[in-house]
Amino acid sequence: MSLVNKSIYAILGILSIQPSTGYDIKRYSDKVLSGFWNENFGHIYPTLKKMIESGLIENVPGEVEDRKIKYAITEKGKGELKKWLSEEIQTPAVRSELMLKLLFGNDMSKEATIDMLSKQKDIHEENLIKYLTMQQELTCEGSQITAKRSVYYNAILRKGIINSAANIEWCEETIESLKKLKG
């Protein structure tokens, strides 16, 4: 079992912002990275252990208070993060269940297909609102994010907004084209 790759960079990145516990990392990916990156405990804790072993992170001394275990990025970890950042991004393999179902939509009733697309549209509309809200939170209060980072974070939110809008548009036009179909 490797249980490493990909997650280690997310963890290194989060720890480069500030020292955190495993729980903090999970919370960060659920809230800040919501919709772009996900982590789960079954991955986080074993990965943290391996990263300690390889010297990419370390326990924060004096902070091992109650039952929390706080980690910080080391110089070696910072180097590893920078190295990864400069590497080419490999395009991920896509497996869209929606597209698959639509392609075999012949075997589905028109109504069921429209219903499926409506549900997708609802999801994207919810997401759009979520990203717009996050964007407002970013611009209003200074929050914990530094000004420089906020430019990057705003770009990420814009990506969510643009993609959600595109998906909504597509759902609508596809529903319309199906309604025009006879049978």
Place this chain on the structure above:
Amino acid sequence: MSLVNKSIYAILGILSIQPSTGYDIKRYSDKVLSGFWNENFGHIYPTLKKMIESGLIENVPGEVEDRKIKYAITEKGKGELKKWLSEEIQTPAVRSELMLKLLFGNDMSKEATIDMLSKQKDIHEENLIKYLTMQQELTCEGSQITAKRSVYYNAILRKGIINSAANIEWCEETIESLKKLKG
């Protein structure tokens, strides 16, 4: 090892169009499903075996000529396909390396970030052309796709087109916003 789920529905769907060999299935996902769904041999062949065992597909009699093994969907398989089509789509977990790198873009030079985004833009531009070409091929010659299915297939291509365009737009605006940044 299960080596089943998800792939079985792609296979059932493809076989519902016409009987095919494992190789045909791979080719179909590379060409027709390109960008929406991917399959690999390490998955296809073991899955086909399991599907034979569970009676979802069968060998096409008399067609086991040379070294090709052709499979066809059974009535049970058709039922399974329809059942899956009516099930709710679960939203897939997202892990976007690009977004992760952008979020930690603080640790990257501005130029490197812009370069990264340019490369992404190029990829999406290539994809856009690919989808537009596929759309033209669909409308010009009748190809092998039936008229009814072509409506669904066109919707899929439209999805690729709209998404590619949205991504290009986002790359451009993000590059611009970074260029305006000092430092």
Place this chain on the structure above:
DNA sequence: GGTTTCATGTAACATGTTACATGATTCT
């Protein structure tokens, strides 16, 4: 006092990719 959230962790499972092995056929 009970529920929710915080907090850490493991084991089993699910899923998917890559590398390798083999050999026929077709194209140049």
Place this chain on the structure above:
DNA sequence: AGAATCATGTAACATGTTACATGAAACC
């Protein structure tokens, strides 16, 4: 004749999720 494509398959690896177990602290 040699290279590319067709064709099938396995084993090892890589990766990721879910369910379970445990218990403290905070909230209501």
